[in-house]
Amino acid sequence: xxxxxxxxxxxxxxxxxxxxxxxxxxxxxxxxxxxxxxxxxxxxxxxxxxxxxxxxxxxxxxxxxxxxxxxxxxxxxxxxxxxxxxxxxxxxxxxxxxxxxxxxxxxxxxxxxxxxxxxxxxxxxxxxxxxxxxxxxxxxxxxxxxxxxxxxxxxxxxxxxxxxxxxxxxxxxxxxxxxxxxxxxxxxxxxxxxxxxxxxxxxxxxxxxxxxxxxxxxxxxxxxxxxxxxxxxxxxxxxxxxxxxxxxxxxxxxxxxxxxxxxxxxxxxxxxxxxxxxxxxxxxxxxxxxxxxxxxxxxxxxxxxxxxxxxxxxxxxxxxxxxxxxxxxxxxxxxxxxxxxxxxxxxxxxxxxxxxxxxxxxxxxxxxxxxxxxxxxxxxxxxxxxxxxxxxxxxxxxxxxxxxxxxxxxxxxxxxxxxxxxxxxxxxxxxxxxxxxxxxxxxxxxxxxxxxxxxxxxxxxxxxxxxxxxxxxxxxxxxxxxxxxxxxxxxxxxxxxxxxxxxxxxxxxxxxxxxxxxxxxxxxxxxxxxxxxxxxxxxxxxxxxxxxxxxxxxxxxxxxxxxxxxxxxxxxxxxxxxxxxxxxxxxxxxxxxxxxxxxxxxxxxxxxxxxxxxxxxxxxxxxxxxxxxxxxxxxxxxxxxxxxxxxxxxxxxxxxxxxxxxxxxxxxxxxxxxxxxxxxxxxxxxxxxxxxxxxxxxxxxxx
Numbered sequence: 175x176x177x178x179x180x181x182x183x184x185x186x187x188x189x190x191x192x193x194x195x196x197x198x199x200x201x202x203x204x205x206x207x208x209x210x211x212x213x214x215x216x217x218x219x220x221x222x223x224x225x226x227x228x229x230x231x232x233x234x235x236x237x238x239x240x241x242x243x244x245x246x247x248x249x250x251x252x253x254x255x256x257x258x259x260x261x262x263x264x265x266x267x268x269x270x271x272x273x274x275x276x277x278x279x280x281x282x283x284x285x286x287x288x289x290x291x292x293x294x295x296x297x298x299x300x301x302x303x304x305x306x307x308x309x310x311x312x313x314x315x316x317x318x319x320x321x322x323x324x325x326x327x328x329x330x331x332x333x334x335x336x337x338x339x340x341x342x343x344x345x346x347x348x349x350x351x352x353x354x355x356x357x358x359x360x361x362x363x364x365x366x367x368x369x370x371x372x373x374x375x376x377x378x379x380x381x382x383x384x385x386x387x388x389x390x391x392x393x394x395x396x397x398x399x400x401x402x403x404x405x406x407x408x409x410x411x412x413x414x415x416x417x418x419x420x421x422x423x424x425x426x427x428x429x430x431x432x433x434x435x436x437x438x439x440x441x442x443x444x445x446x447x448x449x450x451x452x453x454x455x456x457x458x459x460x461x462x463x464x465x466x467x468x469x470x471x472x473x474x475x476x477x478x479x480x481x482x483x484x485x486x487x488x489x490x491x492x493x494x495x496x497x498x499x500x501x502x503x504x505x506x507x508x509x510x511x512x513x514x515x516x517x518x519x520x521x522x523x524x525x526x527x528x529x530x531x532x533x534x535x536x537x538x539x540x541x542x543x544x545x546x547x548x549x550x551x552x553x554x555x556x557x558x559x560x561x562x563x564x565x566x567x568x569x570x571x572x573x574x575x576x577x578x579x580x581x582x583x584x585x586x587x588x589x590x591x592x593x594x595x596x597x598x599x600x601x602x603x604x605x606x607x608x609x610x611x612x613x614x615x616x617x618x619x620x621x622x623x624x625x626x627x628x629x630x631x632x633x634x635x636x637x638x639x640x641x642x643x644x645x646x647x648x649x650x651x652x653x654x655x656x657x658x659x660x661x662x663x664x665x666x667x668x669x670x671x672x673x674x675x676x677x678x679x680x681x682x683x684x685x686x687x688x689x690x691x692x693x694x695x696x697x698x699x700x701x702x703x704x705x706x707x708x709x710x711x712x713x714x715x716x717x718x719x720x721x722x723x724x725x726x727x728x729x730x731x732x733x734x735x736x737x738x739x740x741x742x743x744x745x746x747x748x749x750x751x752x753x754x755x756x757x758x759x760x761x762x763x764x765x766x767x768x769x770x771x772x773x774x775x776x777x778x779x780x781x782x783x784x785x786x787x788x789x790x791x792x793x794x795x796x797x798x799x800x801x802x803x804x805x806x807x808x809x810x811x812x813x814x815x816x817x818x819x820x821x822x823x824x825x826x827x828x829x830x831x832x833x834x835x836x837x838x839x840x841x842x843x844x845x846x847x848x849x850x851x852x853x854x855x856x857x858x859x860x861x862x863x864x865x866x867x868x869x870x871x872x873x874x875x876x877x
Contacts, residue, residue: 265437266408267404267406268406269405269407270375273405274405274407277375281383282379282383283383284356287383288352291351292352294348294368297870298373298870301869302341302869303341306345310342313334313342313345313346314346323851324353324357325350325357325851327346327350328357328359328364329850329851330346331343331347331367333740333742334742336813337742337745338817340367344367344368347364350364359854361383362381362393362397362798365378365384365397366781366859370781373873374400374402377401378402381394381398384797390421391798392421392425392428392801395417395418396801396858397857397858399411399413400860400861402414403415408435411431412432415428415432419432421802422801423451425801426456426780426801427452427780427859427861429451429455430449431860433445433449433464434464434861442468442469446469449465453465453472456810456812456822458780458814472570473574474571474573477570479568481733484730487667487670487728488727488728488730489725489727490663492725493693496511496515498651499702499703499704500648502637502706502708505705506706508704509706512704516698518724519697523691523695526691529687530687533683537681537684539680541680544678559752562677562749562750563749563752564675564734565750568673576665584665586657587658587662590657594654604643604646608643615632615636618632637708637709643705651701662693666693669689670685670689671730673686675734675749677750679750682750686730734747734749735748738785739847741850743757747820780815780860781858781859781860782801783811783855784798784800784801784810784811784854784855784856785799785810785811785848798856799855799856800856809847810822
């Protein structure tokens with residue numbers, strides 16, 4: 175307990191010191207701490223560290239908590255802290271006058287472009303770690319041995335960027351641009367990488383040249399807007415972003431950054447409106463959080479999912495129960511059918527229950543593996559997927575359907591259950607009248623018994639009374655029961671469909687099995703009324719249940735699969751899981767631990783990638799692919815700081831061979847995009863974070 179208490183105290187003081195530098199909640203302005211508060215926090219942290227044993231310090235480091243060196247920590251004044259807090263409270267970056275002044279006044283020409291690219295590459299190299307430069311040259315040479323084409327090398331670099339290998343991508347793309355400066359796709363993608371890595375001032379001359387060459391290209395205009403935003407020149411940024419949005423009102427990246435600009439002006443409604451456009455085009459957790467921070471209550475109506483629900487994913491409509499009897503004659507037959515049906519249900523339930531323990535074991539082992547992976551991530555540097563890809567969005571959709579609102583199955587089930595339980599009480603008067611009628615007939619029949627009496631046949635009168643009672647009792651009971659079964663059918667179908675996106679596959683297998691068991695228990699548990707005597711005349715022979723053996727449940731499977739094949743590997747999404755596999759041996763092998771930690775940094779919050787069919791290499795007729803629907807068809811990939819978030823189809827009727835779309839039954843979607851060595855790939859820059867720590871942020875501002 176003593177060690178745990180120290181951990182808590184250290185964490186508290188460390189967080190306190192960190193929050194003195196960077197505020198976490200930008201929803202309100204925060205005042206800077208006083209000098210005394212700063213000094214007291216530092217002293218408290220020092221006292222705790224002094225009281226720790228070497229073993230405790232080592233254990234803390236093994237847990238991923240690096241103890242700050244008090245001597246090396248900067249001594250900040252209250253004034254410096256105030257400036258830091260103002261930056262942390264801002265939603266747009268401060269204007270970087272030095273970086274803006276370093277931008278060349280003369281526009282780039284075809285003749286000056288090679289020298290500019292060479293100088294830019296040298297500046298990039300000055301910020302890369304030695305291991306990255308060594309590995310970058312190794313990767314560049316290996317790619318050249320494979321393809322012998324600057325255009326293809328550029329696509330390899332784009333693939334590295336999409337795989338989260340940002341520094342390697344910068345190195346290889348810089349070399350590709352120098353090899354052939356005329357390739358405009360490479361120039362756009364290099365500029366986008368530079369901008370998202372913190373060197374916006376180096377990206378702008380390239381983008382200005384492309385903008386003159388390809389006017390009204392929304393990708394170039396957006397990339398210019400994002401670059402100027404990163405430099406803090408908000409009027410210039412807004413000009414380009416507004417042009418982008420005019421060309422494509424739903425533009426994911428332009429609307430997102432525009433939202434921050436509107437918020438900085440105090441235009442909350444406009445900030446919400448533009449962010450809603452962005453998130454509907456492409457969802458991310460950061461966007462949803464920003465809407466919440468703006469005071470907007472996010473709902474399922476604000477997002478789109480790349481798949482449509484299947485009406486009956488488990489095949490529940492195939493399960494047909496016997497009918498409900500309305501006469502004595504029907505009761506004789508149907509009571510036997512219900513007995514057979516119940517036995518079939520119980521047999522199927524027992525078979526499913528036998529599968530429960532093995533499935534739970536598999537789910538438990540998968541859960542433990544994920545927990546261990548999370549614990550080890552601090553040392554391996556791996557970026558792990560904490561929840562399934564579509565979990566948050568699918569949860570919103572499911573909550574909207576199951577909430578206590580008009581038409582919700584949860585409300586219907588609750589009301590129908592109460593109605594069914596109270597039905598016998600409700601029918602007490604009917605039952606009382608029926609019993610009285612039976613007593614009366616019994617007395618009449620008893621009076622006529624004996625020698626010399628009529629001995630009339632009372633059977634038809636008994637049957638008529640019982641038929642009337644069965645019809646009155648079971649007709650309304652059947653209506654309630656069928657409505658309840660239908661409500662459960664909707665509940666199980668909708669929940670099961672969305673749970674395949676909400677849960678990990680192993681957990682979903684357990685949930686699916688439990689749902690099947692619940693369904694069978696609901697079907698065979700019937701309390702309708704059976705009156706199977708008397709039968710006037712010869713009894714009919716009981717026949718087997720006409721429904722026969724119970725059907726099997728449909729094998730609900732992942733109905734959304736998308737795959738982005740890049741020159742360096744494949745990124746796949748399958749309902750719950752997002753996986754990335756690198757195929758290029760030189761990238762997979764020999765990378766040290768610090769290289770494994772490389773990924774999308776906090777410099778940018780997201781970006782988009784357009785993938786289309788190949789076009790004539792080096793042609794000056796076509797510009798970068800845009801976010802608008804392409805006449806040749808394309809696929810858009812949306813990334814955030816943790817990797818691929820979504821893969822969507824555009825103009826699928828005209829899709830070329832590089833983009834494969836296969837849509838089967840409702841909701842069954844398979845999207846495969848091949849960003850091959852000859853495909854056209856366009857990087858669309860995303861929102862830069864205000865406190866970004868891009869790898870190129872340390873560049874000398876003078877060019």
